[in-house]
Amino acid sequence: MNSTNLKAFVSVVDSGSFSRTARTLSITQPAVTTQIRTLEEELGETLLDRQYRNIELTEAGALFLPYAREILDQIRCAQRALQELDGEINGSLSIAASTIPGSYVVPRLMGEFARRYPQVDLDLAISDSTRAIDTLIGGDAHLALVGALSKDVPVDYTEIVIDELVVIASPDHPLAARKELSSDDLIDQRWIMRPDMSGTRRAALHLLRDAGLLNAQLNIVLTLGSDEAIISAVEAGLGIAIMSRLVAEKAVRLGTVVELDLAGEALTRPLYLATPHRSPTRAVSAFLEFIAERMHL
Numbered sequence: 001m002n003s004t005n006l007k008a009f010v011s012v013v014d015s016g017s018f019s020r021t022a023r024t025l026s027i028t029q030p031a032v033t034t035q036i037r038t039l040e041e042e043l044g045e046t047l048l049d050r051q052y053r054n055i056e057l058t059e060a061g062a063l064f065l066p067y068a069r070e071i072l073d074q075i076r077c078a079q080r081a082l083q084e085l086d087g088e089i090n091g092s093l094s095i096a097a098s099t100i101p102g103s104y105v106v107p108r109l110m111g112e113f114a115r116r117y118p119q120v121d122l123d124l125a126i127s128d129s130t131r132a133i134d135t136l137i138g139g140d141a142h143l144a145l146v147g148a149l150s151k152d153v154p155v156d157y158t159e160i161v162i163d164e165l166v167v168i169a170s171p172d173h174p175l176a177a178r179k180e181l182s183s184d185d186l187i188d189q190r191w192i193m194r195p196d197m198s199g200t201r202r203a204a205l206h207l208l209r210d211a212g213l214l215n216a217q218l219n220i221v222l223t224l225g226s227d228e229a230i231i232s233a234v235e236a237g238l239g240i241a242i243m244s245r246l247v248a249e250k251a252v253r254l255g256t257v258v259e260l261d262l263a264g265e266a267l268t269r270p271l272y273l274a275t276p277h278r279s280p281t282r283a284v285s286a287f288l289e290f291i292a293e294r295m296h297l
Contacts, residue, residue: 001042003075006068008035009047013065016055090119091283096133096141098148098199099227101271102126104246105161106145113290120283129199136276142284144274147199154277159270160295165204166267167260168231168248169240180263183212190221190239192230200227203269204242211264231257242267 011021012032022029040047047061057065093113097106102124110122125135129146133153136144149157167186169176175185186208194201208218221239224230227247234241235256251257273291280288 005035005039006072008032009039010068010072012055088119089117089282089286091281092121093283093287094123094141095143095145096125096135097145098129098132099126100147100163100200100244100246101145105271113287117286128197130197133274136274146272146274148202155274157272157274160273160291161271162268163271164245164266164268165207165242166245166248167240167242167262168234168257169260170234170237171258172237175260176258179261181260182263186213187217191218192222192224192233192239192241193220195223195225200243207267
């Protein structure tokens with residue numbers, strides 16, 4: 001149903017004249033007549049009684065008029081909403097994140113983004129890297145920030161932050177005062193690790209392997225589900241751990257744990273922004289632009 005024809009019909013009823021409607025709509029009078037006739041043919045009903053130079057609504061026209069007004073009102077509301085959409089970023093943005101980016105990177109980014117786009121509703125779900133990517137693929141999140149890559153999944157990864165991993169121990173640990181420890185010094189130690197699905201654990205094992213330590217050589221005595229629990233276990237002297245400097249720095253600063261002095265290059269791993277293979281919403285596009293600007297991508 002053509003809105004132009006509806007507009008001509010309502011205008012004729014309101015003005016009581018085909019000629020006045022033509023002037024209002026800036027078209028010719030025959031064009032108004034054609035639009036009304038086309039609408040009547042589409043509906044299969046006569047809407048206007050044109051006898052004796054007067055224009056009156058037929059029974060069908062009177063019945064149809066409020067619907068025609070409502071349709072035009074809805075079109076105007078839709079146009080207004082689209083105009084507002086063009087001028088303002090709103091909607092929702094849901095991010096799934098693994099523990100490190102979810103706890104130490106995303107909240108800061110979300111805070112800055114919220115100040116720039118206050119009309120966007122933000123949501124953050126923190127799990128491990130595997131579950132975060134599953135959430136993204138399942139459509140329950142718009143984006144994901146993780147510490148490890150998942151193979152053969154329909155997402156694109158972009159490195160956004162370089163995270164440094166450090167090995168920590170209790171201040172009373174025999175290695176605490178040693179300088180430039182080698183991989184051989186770490187072989188027989190009691191290790192505390194995150195669970196298998198953790199991006200931190202996968203990155204840690206990969207970096208330790210590059211440093212000359214095979215997984216089979218590591219004596220993993222305790223697996224804990226949170227970084228805070230690992231720090232507590234290290235503080236209690238239960239073993240040593242490798243974790244993000246972002247997590248360990250507070251405990252190191254307080255002196256409840258110490259960072260072991262490892263010889264060689266720093267242990268680093270990237271944190272990734274994962275985007276799915278589907279069209280982004282305006283809020284998601286705004287966040288991606290914000291990330292690119294913020295991280296100088």
